[in-house]
Amino acid sequence: MxxxxxxxxxxxxxxxxxxxxxxxxxxxxxxxxxxxxxxxxxxxxxxxxxxxxxxxxxxxxxxxxxxxxxxxxxxxxxxxxxxxxxxxxxxxxxxxxxxxxxxxxxxxxxxxxxxxxxxxxxxxxxxxxxxxxxxxxxxxxxxxxxxxxxxxxxxxxxxxxxxxxxxxxxxxxxxxxDPARHDRAVAAISHLPYLLAASLVNAAAEFAQKDELVWKLAASGFRDTSRVAAGSIPMMMDILATNREPILTALRQAQRELDFLAQCLEKNDFEKLRGRLEEARQHRLEVFP
Amino acid sequence: MxxxxxxxxxxxxxxxxxxxxxxxxxxxxxxxxxxxxxxxxxxxxxxxxxxxxxxxxxxxxxxxxxxxxxxxxxxxxxxxxxxxxxxxxxxxxxxxxxxxxxxxxxxxxxxxxxxxxxxxxxxxxxxxxxxxxxxxxxxxxxxxxxxxxxxxxxxxxxxxxxxxxxxxxxxxxxxxxDPARHDRAVAAISHLPYLLAASLVNAAAEFAQKDELVWKLAASGFRDTSRVAAGSIPMMMDILATNREPILTALRQAQRELDFLAQCLEKNDFEKLRGRLEEARQHRLEVFP
The missing domain is CATH 3.40.50.720 (NAD(P)-binding Rossmann-like Domain)
Known part of the structure; x- marks a missing residue:
C-alpha cells in the first residue's frame, strides 16, 4: 500500500x-x-x-x-x-x-x-x-x-x-x-433474532392489554430473549431494506418451525415436540458450550 | 400456624x-x-x-x-x-x-x-x-x-x-x-420466549445445513435470543403439558406478529414495518429501562 x-x-x-x-x-x-x-x-x-x-x-x-x-x-x-x-x-x-x-x-x-x-x-x-x-x-x-x-x-x-x-x-x-454469503448468514443468525424478539415483545404487549400483570412476571428469560428488540430502529430499517430477500427466507423458516411446534402442541403429540426441542437444545449447546 | x-x-x-x-x-x-x-x-x-x-x-x-x-x-x-x-x-x-x-x-x-x-x-x-x-x-x-x-x-x-x-x-x-391468571401470564412472558428461542435455533440449524459458516457469525444477539432454548427438556415438557391452552394462545399471537412483519417486508411496506418495530422497542424499553 x-x-x-x-x-x-x-x-x-x-x-x-x-x-x-x-x-x-x-x-x-x-x-x-x-x-x-x-x-x-x-x-x-x-x-x-x-x-x-x-x-x-x-x-x-x-x-x-x-x-x-x-x-x-x-x-x-x-x-x-x-x-x-x-x-x-x-x-x-x-x-x-x-x-x-x-x-x-x-x-x-x-x-x-x-x-x-x-x-x-x-x-x-x-x-x-x-x-x-x-x-x-x-x-x-x-x-x-x-x-x-x-x-x-x-x-x-x-x-x-x-x-x-x-x-x-x-x-x-x-x-x-463473499458479501452475498455474509448477508444470507447474518439474515439467519442476526436479523431473524431481531424480528423474533420484536414479535415476542409485541405479543406480550398484546397480552398486557388484557392483564398488565404480565410485565411484573418478566424475568431473565424474557429479558434476554427480547433484548435486541430495543436496538436502533434506523439501523434495523436499513438492514431490512438492504437484505430483504435473505431475511424473508430466514423468517419463513422460523415460521415453519413455530408452526411445527404449535401443531405438535395442538395434536398433543408430545413425542414429536420433545424431539424438536431436544434438537434445538443440542444445537444451542454446541454453538455456546 | x-x-x-x-x-x-x-x-x-x-x-x-x-x-x-x-x-x-x-x-x-x-x-x-x-x-x-x-x-x-x-x-x-x-x-x-x-x-x-x-x-x-x-x-x-x-x-x-x-x-x-x-x-x-x-x-x-x-x-x-x-x-x-x-x-x-x-x-x-x-x-x-x-x-x-x-x-x-x-x-x-x-x-x-x-x-x-x-x-x-x-x-x-x-x-x-x-x-x-x-x-x-x-x-x-x-x-x-x-x-x-x-x-x-x-x-x-x-x-x-x-x-x-x-x-x-x-x-x-x-x-x-390466582393460579389460572398466573398460568396465562407466564405462557406469554416465559413459555413463549422458550418456543421462539427453540424455533430460532432450529431455523439457524436448518440454514447451517447449507452453510456451516453461520455458527461462526453468531454473536451476542443470537446468544441472548436463543439462551433459554438450552433449558431443561423434562422441565419444559411438563410445562407444555400442563399449560397447553394458554401457551397455544400466546404462540398464535406471536405467529400473527411474525406474519405481520413478514407481510410488510414482502410488500415493501417499510412505513408499517417501522411502526411495529418502534412499538416493540418502546415496550421493551419500558419493561427494562
Whole structure:
C-alpha cells in the first residue's frame, strides 16, 4: 500500500457505538499514527476528543477524509451507501475505504463504482449492543469478536492485508467472506433474532392489554430473549431494506418451525415436540458450550 | 400456624437448581431451624451436605418429610403432581406444603385433594437459568426476584403469612395470584420466549445445513435470543403439558406478529414495518429501562 497501519491516519466517519468504539480501540492501542473523527454534531466531537478517542474531529466529511490513509464508514447502511457515492473524489490516491455496515452486498456493489484510485473493502464486526451512541462506546467492544471482511475483485492484496492488520489491532479476528454469503448468514443468525424478539415483545404487549400483570412476571428469560428488540430502529430499517430477500427466507423458516411446534402442541403429540426441542437444545449447546 | 419460620424444619424435595438454591438460601440466612433435603441420588445429598445447603438428607420421601413443618416440592411439574398424590398421609398436622413448579393451575387443583390436616399453597419464583442441577445452585438465586404464591380457598391466613415470610427470608418478593391468571401470564412472558428461542435455533440449524459458516457469525444477539432454548427438556415438557391452552394462545399471537412483519417486508411496506418495530422497542424499553 506504500504505508503501514502504524504510519496511517485513520478517519472514522460516524462516532456512534461502532465508530466510537473503533476510534477508541485505535487510539488506546496506538495502532495508527492519528485518528480523526467525522460526526454530524459538534458536541459528539467534543466528547470524543475529551475521551481521547480521536486526535481531531470535524463535521465536514471532505475536511475529515482529505489526509486520511484509511477511511472507515460507521453509519447506518443507507447512509454508508450515500457516502460511498460522494466520497471518491475526496480521497487520496491509495486510500483504503472500509465500512462497518451490517449488510454487505449492497455496499460492495456501490463500492464497485468508486474511482480506481480508491481501495475499497467491506467490513462487518460481529458485535454490538442494544444501546447506541458514543456514550456506550468502549475500546474493548471488538475484542475477540469475528470481524468479517468482504474484499472486491478490484481490492489489492496490500489493501486486504492492511484491513486485516487494522482488524487485528483492535483485537478482533478477521474472516474473509463473499458479501452475498455474509448477508444470507447474518439474515439467519442476526436479523431473524431481531424480528423474533420484536414479535415476542409485541405479543406480550398484546397480552398486557388484557392483564398488565404480565410485565411484573418478566424475568431473565424474557429479558434476554427480547433484548435486541430495543436496538436502533434506523439501523434495523436499513438492514431490512438492504437484505430483504435473505431475511424473508430466514423468517419463513422460523415460521415453519413455530408452526411445527404449535401443531405438535395442538395434536398433543408430545413425542414429536420433545424431539424438536431436544434438537434445538443440542444445537444451542454446541454453538455456546 | 402454631410455629414461626425460625422454629420450623423445612424439607426441600428435589435438590436441583431451584431446590438446591432454596435450601442454600435458607441455610445461609439461618431463617429456619433446620433444612432437610430429599433427592433421588445419594451423591446429590453428599454434595448438598458438604456445601452446607442442608443439615441432613435422605433419598426416602417419607423419612425426609416426617418431621417437617414446611415441605417444598422442587421437582418438574409432573413429578410434583405425582408427589402431591402420595404425600398427604406422610405429613404432620398443620404442615405447610408448598412447591416451586412453573405452572400453577394443575398443581393447585391437585392440592385441593390433600387431606385437611395439610396447609397447601402453590409457589413459583420468577427466576432460573438455562443450566440445571445442584452444581449451578446458589443462595442468591431468588434475591430481589418476584415469587408468586397461589393460595387455595382452604389455605389459612396463617399459612399464607408463613409462606410469605419464607419467600422474604430468601430475599424474594411475594406476589399473591390466582393460579389460572398466573398460568396465562407466564405462557406469554416465559413459555413463549422458550418456543421462539427453540424455533430460532432450529431455523439457524436448518440454514447451517447449507452453510456451516453461520455458527461462526453468531454473536451476542443470537446468544441472548436463543439462551433459554438450552433449558431443561423434562422441565419444559411438563410445562407444555400442563399449560397447553394458554401457551397455544400466546404462540398464535406471536405467529400473527411474525406474519405481520413478514407481510410488510414482502410488500415493501417499510412505513408499517417501522411502526411495529418502534412499538416493540418502546415496550421493551419500558419493561427494562
Amino acid at each position: 506504500g504505508f503501514t497501519l502504524a504510519q496511517a491516519q485513520v478517519t472514522v466517519v460516524g462516532l456512534g457505538l461502532m465508530g466510537g468504539s473503533l476510534a477508541a480501540a485505535l487510539s488506546t492501542t496506538g495502532a495508527c499514527r492519528r485518528v480523526v473523527g467525522v460526526a454530524r454534531r459538534p458536541s459528539t466531537l467534543t466528547m470524543a476528543r475529551s475521551l481521547r478517542f480521536i486526535h481531531w474531529g470535524t463535521t465536514e466529511l471532505a475536511a475529515g477524509v482529505r489526509q486520511a490513509d484509511i477511511v472507515i464508514l460507521a453509519t447506518p447502511v443507507q447512509d454508508i451507501l450515500a457516502k460511498i457515492k460522494e466520497i471518491g473524489p475526496l480521497l487520496k490516491p491509495g486510500c483504503l475505504l472500509m465500512d462497518v455496515g451490517s449488510t454487505k452486498l449492497a455496499i460492495c456493489q456501490a463500492m464497485e463504482e468508486l474511482p480506481p484510485h480508491v481501495q475499497p473493502i467491506g467490513g462487518h464486526p460481529m458485535c454490538g449492543k442494544e444501546t447506541s451512541g458514543l456514550t456506550m462506546a468502549e475500546p474493548d467492544l471488538y475484542r475477540d469478536k469475528v470481524f468479517v471482511l468482504t474484499p472486491l475483485a478490484r481490492t489489492s492484496a496490500g489493501a486486504i492485508a492492511l484491513a486485516k492488520a487494522l482488524v487485528q489491532a483492535i483485537g478482533a479476528r478477521p474472516l474473509l467472506l | 402454631g410455629f414461626t419460620l425460625a422454629q420450623a424444619q423445612v424439607t426441600v424435595v428435589g435438590l436441583g437448581l431451584m431446590g438446591g438454591s432454596l435450601a442454600a438460601a435458607l441455610s445461609t440466612t439461618g431463617a429456619c431451624r433446620r433444612v432437610v433435603g430429599v433427592a433421588r441420588r445419594p451423591s446429590t445429598l453428599t454434595m448438598a451436605r458438604s456445601l452446607r445447603f442442608i443439615h441432613w438428607g435422605t433419598t426416602e420421601l417419607a423419612a425426609g418429610v416426617r418431621q417437617a413443618d414446611i415441605v417444598i416440592l422442587a421437582t418438574p411439574v409432573q413429578d410434583i403432581l405425582a408427589k402431591i398424590k402420595e404425600i398427604g398421609p406422610l405429613l404432620k398436622p398443620g404442615c405447610l406444603l408448598m412447591d416451586v413448579g412453573s405452572t400453577k393451575l394443575a398443581i393447585c387443583q391437585a392440592m385441593e385433594e390433600l387431606p385437611p390436616h395439610v396447609q397447601p399453597i402453590g409457589g413459583h419464583p420468577m427466576c432460573g437459568k438455562e443450566t440445571s442441577g445442584l452444581t449451578m445452585a446458589e443462595p442468591d438465586l431468588y434475591r430481589d426476584k418476584v415469587f408468586v404464591l397461589t393460595p387455595l380457598a382452604r389455605t389459612s391466613a396463617g399459612a399464607i403469612a408463613l409462606a410469605k415470610a419464607l419467600v422474604q427470608a430468601i430475599g424474594a418478593r411475594p406476589l399473591l395470584l
